[in-house]
Amino acid sequence: MINKKVSLITLSVLACTALPVAAEITPQKMADAIFAVIEADRAVYAEKVVNRLQNEEEVITAEEHWEDEQALPLPAQMLRYGAENVAEKNLGVTYALMSTWPINKQNEAVTDVEKKGMEFIVANPSKRFYAEETLSGEKYFTAVYQDFAVSEACVTCHNDHLDSPRSDFELGDVMGGVVLRIKLD
Amino acid sequence: MIEKNGFGFLHYGILVTVVLSGLLAYSMFSGDRQLFLPGKTTHGHHQIELKCDTCHVESFKAGEPMQEACLTCHSESMEQARDTHPKKKFTDPRNSGLLSNLNATQCVTCHVEHSPEITGEHGVTLPEDFCFYCHRDIAKDRPSHEGFEFDSCSNSGCHNYHDNRALYEKFLQKNIEKPSILNTKRTLIATGLAAWKSKNKNIEALNAEQHDGANIDNYLPLFVDQWQGSAHAQSGINCSGCHENQGYENQSHENQSHENQSHENQNRSTSSSSLTLEVCSECHSRHTEGFKQGLHGMKLAAGMTPLSVSEARLEMKPDALHRELNCGSCHAPHRPDLKLAAVTSCQGCHDDQHSNNYASSKHATLFEKELSGELAEGEGVSCASCHMPRKKKGKLVYVEHNQTRNLKPNSKMLRPVCMNCHGLEYATAALVDKSLIASNFSGNFTEQHPSFNMIRVRMEERRRAKKARAAQRDP
Numbered sequence: 001m002i003n004k005k006v007s008l009i010t011l012s013v014l015a016c017t018a019l020p021v022a023a024e025i026t027p028q029k030m031a032d033a034i035f036a037v038i039e040a041d042r043a044v045y046a047e048k049v050v051n052r053l054q055n056e057e058e059v060i061t062a063e064e065h066w067e068d069e070q071a072l073p074l075p076a077q078m079l080r081y082g083a084e085n086v087a088e089k090n091l092g093v094t095y096a097l098m099s100t101w102p103i104n105k106q107n108e109a110v111t112d113v114e115k116k117g118m119e120f121i122v123a124n125p126s127k128r129f130y131a132e133e134t135l136s137g138e139k140y141f142t143a144v145y146q147d148f149a150v151s152e153a154c155v156t157c158h159n160d161h162l163d164s165p166r167s168d169f170e171l172g173d174v175m176g177g178v179v180l181r182i183k184l185d
Numbered sequence: 186m187i188e189k190n191g192f193g194f195l196h197y198g199i200l201v202t203v204v205l206s207g208l209l210a211y212s213m214f215s216g217d218r219q220l221f222l223p224g225k226t227t228h229g230h231h232q233i234e235l236k237c238d239t240c241h242v243e244s245f246k247a248g249e250p251m252q253e254a255c256l257t258c259h260s261e262s263m264e265q266a267r268d269t270h271p272k273k274k275f276t277d278p279r280n281s282g283l284l285s286n287l288n289a290t291q292c293v294t295c296h297v298e299h300s301p302e303i304t305g306e307h308g309v310t311l312p313e314d315f316c317f318y319c320h321r322d323i324a325k326d327r328p329s330h331e332g333f334e335f336d337s338c339s340n341s342g343c344h345n346y347h348d349n350r351a352l353y354e355k356f357l358q359k360n361i362e363k364p365s366i367l368n369t370k371r372t373l374i375a376t377g378l379a380a381w382k383s384k385n386k387n388i389e390a391l392n393a394e395q396h397d398g399a400n401i402d403n404y405l406p407l408f409v410d411q412w413q414g415s416a417h418a419q420s421g422i423n424c425s426g427c428h429e430n431q432g433y434e435n436q437s438h439e440n441q442s443h444e445n446q447s448h449e450n451q452n453r454s455t456s457s458s459s460l461t462l463e464v465c466s467e468c469h470s471r472h473t474e475g476f477k478q479g480l481h482g483m484k485l486a487a488g489m490t491p492l493s494v495s496e497a498r499l500e501m502k503p504d505a506l507h508r509e510l511n512c513g514s515c516h517a518p519h520r521p522d523l524k525l526a527a528v529t530s531c532q533g534c535h536d537d538q539h540s541n542n543y544a545s546s547k548h549a550t551l552f553e554k555e556l557s558g559e560l561a562e563g564e565g566v567s568c569a570s571c572h573m574p575r576k577k578k579g580k581l582v583y584v585e586h587n588q589t590r591n592l593k594p595n596s597k598m599l600r601p602v603c604m605n606c607h608g609l610e611y612a613t614a615a616l617v618d619k620s621l622i623a624s625n626f627s628g629n630f631t632e633q634h635p636s637f638n639m640i641r642v643r644m645e646e647r648r649r650a651k652k653a654r655a656a657q658r659d660p
Contacts, residue, residue, distance in 0.1 A: 065355055067267065084273040094277045105326055106319075110279050136281040160654060162647045163326060167654055181278055 027141035027182045028130055034093060035145050035180055038079065046075040046150055054153075062153065075150065079178070092183035097147060099176030101166040103158065107176075111135065114179055117144030121177050132184070140181040147176040224299035228308045228498050229480070229589075233487045240298070248291075255292040258486070261478065262590055266348035266597070286318040295346075307593040316344070329639045343636055351599045351609070354647075357640050363608035365632060370606035371563040373575035376582045378416050388421040398424025411519035427464050427518065465512040473512070475586030481510045482586075494534050505534040524556055527567035542625035543568060549625075571602045595622075610637045 050062045050072055063071035073081070076097060083095050100118050102108045109115040117129040121144055129144040149155050149171050158175060159167045169175055212220040218235045226234040233239050243250040252272075256263075263271065272290045275283070288294045297303070297310045305311050313336035320338075324331040338344045344352065382388075393413040398404055401424060412418050417426070462485055466473035477486035484492045495506040508514060515530035522529075528549075532540060543549050548566035555565030572588045591597040595616045603612035614634040615621055621630045 065353060068350075068356065083277075084271075087276045088273045090276070094279075096277055096279060105322075110282065114279065135278040136285070138278065140278060160651055162643075162650050167657075179279065183278075 027184065028143065031130070031141060031143040031180050031182055032128075034095070035143065035178065038082070038095065038178065038180075039145075041082070042075050042079050043150070045078050050075060050153075051151065064157075074153070076154070093181070095178055095180040097176060098179055099147070101158075101164065102176070103161050103163045109179075111142075113142050114144065117142070117179065118177055120144070121146045122174050125174050139184040141184055143180045145178045145180070146174045147178055149173045149175050222299065225301040226298055227301075227304050227310075230298060231498060232480070232484050232492055232496060233489065236487050236489060239487050251293065252291055255296075258478070258483075259292075262587075263347060265590070267350055268347045269349045270346055283319050287315060315346070329642060345594060345596060348597055351596065351604075354643070357609070358644055358647075360604070360609040361637060361640055361644070363610075365608050365611040367606055367608065371561070372566070372570050372605050373577060373582045374563050375575055375584055376580065378420070380581055381420060385420075390419045391421055391423055392418070396424050398428060401428045408519045411517070415519060417518065422468075462512055465518075469512075471583055472586045475590075476512070479587035479589040481588060485511075497534075500536040501534050502536045508534065524552075524567070527569040528552065531568040531572075538623040539625050540568070542623070542627060546625040546627050566606070571598060574601045576601070610634050613637070 053060050053072065054062050061069070061071045062074050063069040064074060064077070065071075066073045066077075079097055083097075087094050096107075098107050098109055098114065098118070100109065100122060109118045111133060113131045113133040117131065120129040121127070125146055128146075131142050133140055133142050149158075149169055152171065154175060155169045155171055155173075158164050158169050209220060212218055218237065221237065222234060225231075230240070240251060240254045242254050270289060274280075275289045284290065295309075295311055295315055300310055303310045316338040317335040321335070324333075350356075391413070393409050396409045396412065398409065409424075412424070462473050462476070462482070473482075476482035481492060484490065490509075492510040493506075494501050494508045494510070512518075515526045517525055528543070532543065548570075551560060552565030552567045552570075554560040555562060569584065572592070573584050573586060574591065575582050576585045585591075585601075591601055596613070598616065599609065599612055603616070607615075611632050613636075614632050615626060615630060617634065618630045621628060
């Protein structure tokens with residue numbers, strides 16, 4: 001009888017351990033995955049659309065004021081428009097382009113974590129920055145990724161713009177960062 | 186407190202409460218609801234003020250439901266204006282600090298209703314200092330703005346919270362030195378009819394003998410005389426296309442699409458005196474939708490009866506007060522009369538200085554010359570040229586029927602209207618001169634605008650900086 005009980009308990013324990021454990025994804029993995037999509041979409045747009053049509057086939061240009069110029073939006077604008085669309089969905093995920101040397105001062109690092117993150121990614125171009133922060137009573141996982149000068153157009157515009165605080169950008173430089181936030185429950 | 190007959194204070198109180206409740210209930214459900222208006226509404230909303238649930242969609246709850254109600258009517262205008270401060274720019278948590286000063290995600294933060302004492306000339310309430318909260322340090326980046334008052338940002342010729350299409354630097358650079366009157370002065374020419382004809386080459390124009398309206402109520406041969414030269418007859422649209430006509434179903438009209446709208450099965454029960462927006466929208470949906478978004482058609486959009494001229498807050502001609510606003514109020518569908526809908530109809534109702542001075546204006550002279558053939562199409566300027574401008578979408582040019590879209594602030598008129606014929610600075614200077622607007626742009630005015638000197642200084646700085654950087658890179 002005792003043996004029977006033991007074997008039942010053993011079976012129950014085995015059955016429990018055999019059950020799949022609920023899969024979890026860490027905020028960092030989630031942030032990295034989302035950023036991979038953002039980065040890939042932007043690279044594809046810059047290379048397969050803008051670079052091809054503007055520089056190789058020379059059929060259309062990419063301009064900041066693309067609606068008036070009947071041109072393509074700049075890759076950085078595509079990223080911003082995507083970020084705005086995601087923000088509208090209210091999913092608890094937001095991202096934005098920012099810089100230590102922004103043309104528009106509204107795009108400089110605002111929160112303490114953003115400021116630390118920007119300093120870190122500029123000083124460590126191959127490392128990413130992760131932190132948690134509380135904004136308006138809500139807790140967020142915040143990641144900051146490098147935004148590199150991917151095309152000559154980025155470099156020329158930022159170097160020549162009267163409002164740009166820096167005029168010595170070169171291709172491949174860290175021009176700014178993408179800050180990505182995930183709201184923590 | 187109970188009196189001898191048993192009817193005391195409590196009973197009087199209950200009686201008064203019941204009577205008052207009855208009155209309020211009657212006002213709400215059967216009356217005109219005036220008792221519930223907490224204050225005079227703005228000129229943009231007064232037509233629908235008694236249809237409370239247009240804005241107060243959820244039992245008078247503010248917040249998101251009301252925000253959604255604002256956007257139901259105004260989101261398209263915001264989109265077309267390329268709104269520079271849309272809600273989606275402020276929902277990122279990194280902007281929570283800014284939002285704690287000014288909640289830019291809600292229209293009602295700045296635009297409050299039922300508050301006539303603080304409603305400004307643009308027909309909305311607007312805090313004087315709203316720019317200050319986020320842009321107080323602007324002089325650090327723009328030294329030219331040093332010392333500017335915090336309430337001076339949004340004057341005409343400078344900034345607009347939503348619509349800055351005529352302000353960005355490249356645009357200014359392109360347009361700042363243009364002459365007062367351009368050599369290429371001409372408004373766009375509407376292409377809808379031509380586009381429809383090219384897509385419907387098999388549709389033949391109809392002549393007077395082919396009309397099918399003899400049995401329509403109030404039929405007059407005069408209508409057929411007018412119709413036979415109209416765009417409708419040219420497009421093969423017979424009387425039955427709009428009116429009740431038993432013979433209509435026997436006609437074969439294949440591919441009768443005018444602006445991609447089907448004309449088939451249009452055996453509606455309408456008489457000539459009751460042509461409504463619905464009838465016209467079968468083929469002219471782009472125009473009727475625009476009409477419903479403007480002050481002329483907003484009551485219809487809200488499911489109410491058409492706007493009566495007597496309800497208008499602007500000055501109207503006494504003999505027009507009985508009229509109602511519908512397509513037929515401005516257009517004569519039988520008659521191909523360009524002047525009617527572009528000038529005559531407007532002047533039939535509007536009785537303000539600007540409207541009454543049109544006839545003696547230079548714009549009117551040009552329009553008369555266009556009508557007489559002395560000038561080409563588009564070289565004249567009618568009321569509609571400015572207030573219902575032609576709009577280009579792809580290859581299609583059509584008439585914007587939302588006459589409110591570019592009305593206030595009037596700087597919204599610069600790009601779609603004024604700059605067809607005038608230089609940017611000249612037009613901007615004209616639009617800030619209220620007496621010039623009242624005279625319908627007759628008379629002298631200061632043709633320069635002070636903010637353009639700031640722009641010139643800025644352009645010069647740009648040129649120098651670019652030159653210096655080029656020299657630095659390639660000494």
